Amino acid sequence: MAQASAHGQGQQHPIRLYLVVWIWLFALSACSYFVDYFQFEGLLRYSLILLFMMLKAGLIMAVFMHMAWERLSLVYAILVPISAVLVFVAIMVLESDYTLLSRLSFFGPGT
Amino acid sequence: MAEQAATDTSHAYPEASGLRSIAADFSSDRQAFRNVSWGKAMMWIFLLSDTFVFSCFLISYMTARMSTTVPWPNASEVFALTIGGVTLPLILIAIMTFVLISSSGTMAMAVNYAYRRDRRKTAILMLVTALLGAAFVGMQAFEWSKLIHEGVRPWSNAWGAAQFGSSFFMITGFHGTHVSFGVLFLLIVTRKVWRGDYDQERRGFFTSRRGNYESVEIMGLYWHFVDLVWVFIFAFFYLW
Numbered sequence: 001m002a003q004a005s006a007h008g009q010g011q012q013h014p015i016r017l018y019l020v021v022w023i024w025l026f027a028l029s030a031c032s033y034f035v036d037y038f039q040f041e042g043l044l045r046y047s048l049i050l051l052f053m054m055l056k057a058g059l060i061m062a063v064f065m066h067m068a069w070e071r072l073s074l075v076y077a078i079l080v081p082i083s084a085v086l087v088f089v090a091i092m093v094l095e096s097d098y099t100l101l102s103r104l105s106f107f108g109p110g111t
Numbered sequence: 112m113a114e115q116a117a118t119d120t121s122h123a124y125p126e127a128s129g130l131r132s133i134a135a136d137f138s139s140d141r142q143a144f145r146n147v148s149w150g151k152a153m154m155w156i157f158l159l160s161d162t163f164v165f166s167c168f169l170i171s172y173m174t175a176r177m178s179t180t181v182p183w184p185n186a187s188e189v190f191a192l193t194i195g196g197v198t199l200p201l202i203l204i205a206i207m208t209f210v211l212i213s214s215s216g217t218m219a220m221a222v223n224y225a226y227r228r229d230r231r232k233t234a235i236l237m238l239v240t241a242l243l244g245a246a247f248v249g250m251q252a253f254e255w256s257k258l259i260h261e262g263v264r265p266w267s268n269a270w271g272a273a274q275f276g277s278s279f280f281m282i283t284g285f286h287g288t289h290v291s292f293g294v295l296f297l298l299i300v301t302r303k304v305w306r307g308d309y310d311q312e313r314r315g316f317f318t319s320r321r322g323n324y325e326s327v328e329i330m331g332l333y334w335h336f337v338d339l340v341w342v343f344i345f346a347f348f349y350l351w
Contacts, residue, residue: 011328012227015220022216029212029345033205036187036350046351053346057339064219064335066328072129073136074144074152078159085166092170096177103180 021063028056154329158336168282175274184270186349204349214243215338218331225327234305241297251287300330
């Protein structure tokens with residue numbers, strides 16, 4: 001039913017929903033700015049950055065881009081291929097560690 | 112015949128949900144994305160391909176940063192601004208983030224009013240979105256010229272690893288280009304909304320298809336994507 005109406009006359013949601021999400025995005029952006037402002041370091045910094053990033057990306061995709069109300073086959077067609085990016089990241093992390101090791105052992109000071 | 116097959120599948124999977132609905136859609140031997148117009152599906156697929164482009168940029172930045180033996184410049188200091196005697200780290204980037212998020216908010220509301228066929232409010236909100244987008248590009252131009260004055264080049268900079276400059280210009284330049292084209296695209300759709308093309312179903316100059324308020328939502332998808340990419344750039348390039 002919801003999907004039939006989504007096709008017929010487009011997405012209909014109260015404006016309030018968008019305003020609430022907007023406020024959340026503002027708050028989350030402020031939080032990620034304060035991570036830098038207060039100079040958090042190490043694991044705390046990285047996990048907070050990733051947490052706020054994922055929450056913001058999720059809100060934008062789910063509500064602003066209406067993915068939460070899209071047909072599941074479209075959602076999967078978009079989200080599943082993105083997992084290939086994560087595999088690529090893993091490969092390049094290994095590769096850059098190896099490059100760094102080679103640079104340190106062959107071009108580092110004192111060699 | 113086609114009619115027959117269509118009714119058969121709908122009988123075979125009357126209320127399929129979850130993974131079963133996906134299997135049913137993809138094996139239906141017809142349009143896979145049921146109830147999704149081709150324009151919206153194609154915009155999503157374009158955005159997916161664009162995701163890979165930006166992913167490649169961010170991954171190459173990660174590789175450069177992880178493998179260099181030279182210290183990486185501290186973005187917090189590089190992008191600090193002194194306003195009224197107070198030095199604030201990353202302040203311009205924070206303002207740019209808020210501007211882009213606000214433009215996303217106005218765009219989402221424009222899409223909503225478009226489906227209510229409120230021509231005036233849709234056009235005004237889209238115009239605000241375009242102005243915020245233009246403001247974002249303006250601030251980015253300011254940031255670029257500031258860094259260029261400070262001697263940042265794609266091949267060198269004063270604070271550390273040379274790849275900082277190349278990553279910065281490549282990633283923010285590509286993103287800024289997306290924003291600029293988005294502003295152009297927004298202005299074109301705003302004009303159509305204002306003129307009532309979507310109410311009169313006037314045919315488009317390029318596709319010759321009947322105008323439909325769904326164009327506003329498709330435009331919105333692109334605009335939110337630009338905002339989405341900025342979320343990742345902000346986290347990985349400026350904050351990390």
